[in-house]
Amino acid sequence: MAALSGGEMCIKYLMFAFNLIFWLAGTAVLAVGLWLRLDGKTKGLFEGTDAPYVFCSGVYILIGVGALMMVLGFLGCCGAIQESPCMLGLFFCFLLIIFAIEVAAGVWGFSNQSKVVQDITNFYTQTYNNYKETRDENLKQTLLVIHKELNCCGPKGIAEETEKDTCSRGEPLQDFITESCPDAIDKVFDSKLHIIAGVGVTVGIVLVFGMIFSMLLCCAIRKSREVV
Structure with missing residues (x-):
């Protein structure tokens, strides 16, 4: 060679x-x-x-x-x-x-991008609604993880009676100021998008x-x- x-x-x-x-x-x-x-x-x-x-x-x-x-x-x-x-x-x-x-x-x-976020939001909403109807333990664990990690509670950000067992417990006022999960999901993907793009x-x-x-x-x- x-x-x-x-x-x-x-x-x-x-x-x-x-x-x-x-x-x-x-x-x-x-x-x-x-x-x-x-x-x-x-x-x-x-x-x-x-x-x-x-x-x-x-x-x-x-x-x-x-x-x-x-x-x-x-x-x-x-x-x-x-x-x-x-x-x-x-x-x-x-x-x-x-x-x-x-x-x-x-x-x-x-x-x-918007379709991906909407897809995930629909997944959360469907999981939330299914849990309200069935009280399935697996669905509850999924909601617990999402609510805890995203620091959100429910589709509206207000812990109703049917949501309190899946939302983190905090100060009484927190029930009125917790962010809604659709908004939290949108923020999470906005914050990670620049990392993925980079x-x-x-x-x-x-x-x-x-x-x-x-x-x-x-x-x-x-x-x-x-x-x-």
Whole structure:
């Protein structure tokens, strides 16, 4: 195997450094997905047969993409170290596919933001109404988690007699000033949206640099092997 020049070796190690960053970016995406899945403020949304489909699907997609990025980051490091044009070419193709999916998902997410929030609000309202009718213990536990973590109580923010066993007990005046759960849900997703958007933009930038470095290194390796 012909040796790479000094500049090409620089590209090689830049490629390795990129894949390390890419692996870390995948870790961040996976962490955001797991955070939304396991955080006390949102994990109750995944419980029960009436869980909001749009939100749950989006979170599981984040977890899957994050795990895939971590695997690709590891493979990209191997391709750079072994100077394999085939592995680098496949790595480029996978990055391009992930970039296209991320752009499509970002456009879809922002265009359907209100739908996601409405879907979750409908899930809460349905859970609340079903509990009032059936007094099912599982529904009660779901409402307890939502009310406690979001610091809200009921659809109107006022603890009625049928709601007091699922709302946190506080000062007597708190019954009149507690935020309604639909408003609390809206605020939670507004506060997390900029974090998700920031991670998405960072990942997109990393993907573009990864495609550039992988093609430069692949071309450099092929060029070096053509030298007799």
